[in-house]
Amino acid sequence: MLLIVSGVLGAFGFVLLAGSLSGILQAIVPEAQRMGFALRLSLFNQAGIAIGTGAAGLAIDRLGSPMSALLFALVALACLPMLKMITSHSGNVQSSQRLSLIPASRQALSYLLNNPNSLSAAVTVGLAFAVIQITNLLLPGFVTRSLSGDSGLFGLLETTAAVAGMLALAVVGIASIAERLRNLTPTILIAAGASLILFSLATSPAVAVVLYCVAGMLWNVARAAANGHLLTVVDTTMIGRVQAFTTLLTSGFGLAIYLLPIMVPGASEATLYMVCGFAIAVCVGGLSLWSKAQERR
Numbered sequence: 167m168l169l170i171v172s173g174v175l176g177a178f179g180f181v182l183l184a185g186s187l188s189g190i191l192q193a194i195v196p197e198a199q200r201m202g203f204a205l206r207l208s209l210f211n212q213a214g215i216a217i218g219t220g221a222a223g224l225a226i227d228r229l230g231s232p233m234s235a236l237l238f239a240l241v242a243l244a245c246l247p248m249l250k251m252i253t254s255h256s257g258n259v260q261s262s263q264r265l266s267l268i269p270a271s272r273q274a275l276s277y278l279l280n281n282p283n284s285l286s287a288a289v290t291v292g293l294a295f296a297v298i299q300i301t302n303l304l305l306p307g308f309v310t311r312s313l314s315g316d317s318g319l320f321g322l323l324e325t326t327a328a329v330a331g332m333l334a335l336a337v338v339g340i341a342s343i344a345e346r347l348r349n350l351t352p353t354i355l356i357a358a359g360a361s362l363i364l365f366s367l368a369t370s371p372a373v374a375v376v377l378y379c380v381a382g383m384l385w386n387v388a389r390a391a392a393n394g395h396l397l398t399v400v401d402t403t404m405i406g407r408v409q410a411f412t413t414l415l416t417s418g419f420g421l422a423i424y425l426l427p428i429m430v431p432g433a434s435e436a437t438l439y440m441v442c443g444f445a446i447a448v449c450v451g452g453l454s455l456w457s458k459a460q461e462r463r
Contacts, residue, residue, distance in 0.1 A: 190252055191397065202344030204394030205387075209335035212386060216328055274411035277404050282460035286453055287396040288412040290351060293446055293453075294392040296419040297358050297385050300442045303424060308435035313371050326375055327382025334383035335390060344394070351391040352454040358384040359450065362443030366436040 195203045225234040278285040305323065309315040338344055347354070361381035368374040400408045426438055433441075 187252075194252075199341070200397045201347065201391075201394040202339060202341045204397055205335060205344050205347070205390045206339035208386065208390030208393065209332060209339055212328065212332050212335060216332070274404065274407040277401075277408065278411070281399075282457055283399045284396075284408065286457040287392070287399050288408060288415060289453055290355060290450065291389075291392040291396055291412050292416045292419050293450055294355055294358070294385075294389040295416045296423060296442075297355070297362065297446060298389065299420045299423045300362065300439070301381070301385065303426070304435040304438055308366075308439065311434060312366075312369060312436050313374055315371055319371055319374075323375060323378045327378050327385075329382075330379040331382040331386030334387050338387055338390070347387075347391050347394075351388065351395050352450050354384060354391055355388040355450045356447045358388045359443045359446035361385075362439045362446070366439035366443070 191200070191203070191207075222234060222238065225237060229237065278288055306320060309320045309323065313319060338347060358381070361377065361384050365374065365377045365381055368377055396409070396412065397405065423442075426442075427433075430438070
């Protein structure tokens with residue numbers, strides 16, 4: 167029960183933190199630079215995940231789980247002064263009114279429904295994270311059943327995808343390239359969905375590693391580009407609430423995805439990869455067409 171409660175509180179805290187930090191980011195970074203800055207920030211996020219995961223694994227191995235949890239809690243608390251340094255630069259952004267969770271979510275939904283570009287960007291962020299969730303859920307079973315591999319192959323796939331994703335983010339973080347990606351987020355996300363389909367057809371470990379590297383680049387760039395695009399189309403005073411609502415939307419996608427093996431127990435991981443990749447490509451394509459049609463009105 168304690169683990170469940172802590173998990174819920176951690177997810178709730180992430181929603182609030184993501185929204186507030188996105189609002190601060192949009193406030194202190196000029197609009198013309200937000201896309202590139204968001205992509206570069208994603209690079210550091212990816213590096214932090216890689217380093218943090220490795221450090222956590224090493225700490226658990228050497229110190230044990232309870233001591234490791236305490237150690238990383240202290241590290242998190244030590245980061246609070248840095249957050250205060252960041253928030254000190256955002257004094258010019260004040261919400262028109264303070265609302266509790268439900269009214270704030272209702273206001274964010276109303277704002278999105280009245281702003282098609284913002285709604286499209288928010289759903290795109292959710293779909294970009296859905297690709298990552300699908301991959302993480304199905305990869306262990308896919309490695310075992312389709313590739314006849316073990317934990318060594320699983321680790322190799324994850325490592326190569328993470329490294330390839332970091333390199334891709336480093337390249338697209340260049341200002342001139344980042345600006346070109348502003349209107350290419352749907353195309354990149356469709357390509358990411360297509361990469362799931364191609365990966366589902368792999369039967370050779372070597373081919374799977376190559377495809378997974380390409381997929382890792384597309385997933386990371388699509389996620390970063392979607393987040394950056396959201397920052398550029400949402401009003402500064404609403405970005406925190408919209409970001410928090412978008413995180414809830416992403417969690418909804420995740421809930422449906424994690425129930426897939428239960429809802430279709432007879433389907434193989436390869437089949438689920440193919441179906442999900444096709445569904446994401448169709449959803450993004452339809453969303454892009456809808457957004458363009460709304461702009462013409």
